[in-house]
Amino acid sequence: MGLDVLENVHVPKTFPSTEYSAEVHALLSKLKLLVEPQGFEVYPFLIGWYNETVEEVFQLKYPEDTVAFLFISTPSMFEKAFVPFVLKHEIEELRDPIDQCMLNFFRNLVKEFAEQQVDMIHDFELHPNKRPKILAQTAAHVSGAAFLYRMQNLSLELRASPTPKQRMMGLCLHPKYGGWFAIxxxxxxxxxxxxxxxxLDPIDILTAPVDQMKALELFNFHWRDSRFRDVVSVEERYSKDQQLYFNTPPGQRKHILADIRKKYSAQLGSP
Known part of the structure; x- marks a missing residue:
């Protein structure tokens, strides 16, 4: 697949450092040690930052100064966390493999904080009325993990450009991985x-509004070809195995899982 890298983009070579309180710093350091070897990144944020950005129905019911930590999976998560999870389970046990892997990841994470009261909120969780429990892209933006580009932030002129007359979803882009990551x-x-x-402010890597519009169009109308992921130069992409897995319809992934088990079991010398 050829790259469709937009012009006028700003990709920083270094990332801003932030000084946290001793307690937050200790927790963040502990979390990084736990999750980075598995292909995840972690970012602290305050509930108030999130709540002031979303409509009341989406607000989280905690005091505004409560600390939360957002987790994103980087391209290496597939081989470092998902594949080991698959190898530990029979294929018949895996109805929603990625979601089950993430549930396992968060459960193990919370066990490390048994002395504290911790709530987990997964990106795929819904209230009984089907409303998401958290707007994951907004949380990524306010935590500084990734910049959220939205149609409503563009000029009226750009919004009136000849695109399909339907609402476009926002798009988060990571300064290192572009669209090759997940919240x-x-x-x-x-x-x-x-x-x-x-x-920590998110890094705006698409400074030109026309480039933001192009990225949104690629994400909303051509997401299957993954061009939106490469609108900026990236340091790492999903592996071929990972792309094949996610590009295969969910109902047809069992044979992909079987191939993954065979391939990686052989590499690890497992029976």
Missing amino acids: RGCIVLKDLHCPDLPR
């Missing part, structure tokens, strides 16, 4: 309050 959810530490938590 997986967050944990809320109910007893941890830090009103002066330093805020």
Whole structure:
């Protein structure tokens, strides 16, 4: 697949450093040690930052100074976390393999904080009325993990451009991985309050509005070809195995899982 890299993009070579309180710093360091070897990144944010950005029906019912941590999966998560999870289970046990893997990931994570009150919120969780429990892309933006580009932030002139007359979903882009990542959810530490938590601004890598519009169109109308993921130069993409898995309809993935088990079992010397 050829790259469709947009012009006028800003990709930083270094990333801003932030000084956190001793308690938050200790927790963040612990979380990084736990999740980075599995192909995840973690970002702290305050509930108030999220709530002030969303409509009331989407607000999280915690005090505004409550600290939460957002988790995203990087391209290496597939081989570092998902494949080992698949190897530990029979294919018949895996109805929604990625979701089950993420449930397992978060459950194991929370066990490390048994002395604290922790709530988990997964990106795929819904309320009984089908409303999402968290707007994952908004959480990614306010935590500084990825920049959220939205149609309503563009000029009226661009919004009137000849595109299909339907509402376009927003798109988060990561400064290192472009669109080759996923937002997986967050944990809320109910007893941890830090009103002066330093805020890490997301990095705007598409500074030209016309490029933002192009990225949104690619995401909303051509998402199957993954060109939206490569609108900027990226450091890493999904592996061929991972792309094949996600590009295969969910109901047809069992043979992909079987191939994954065979391939990686052989590499690891498993029976």
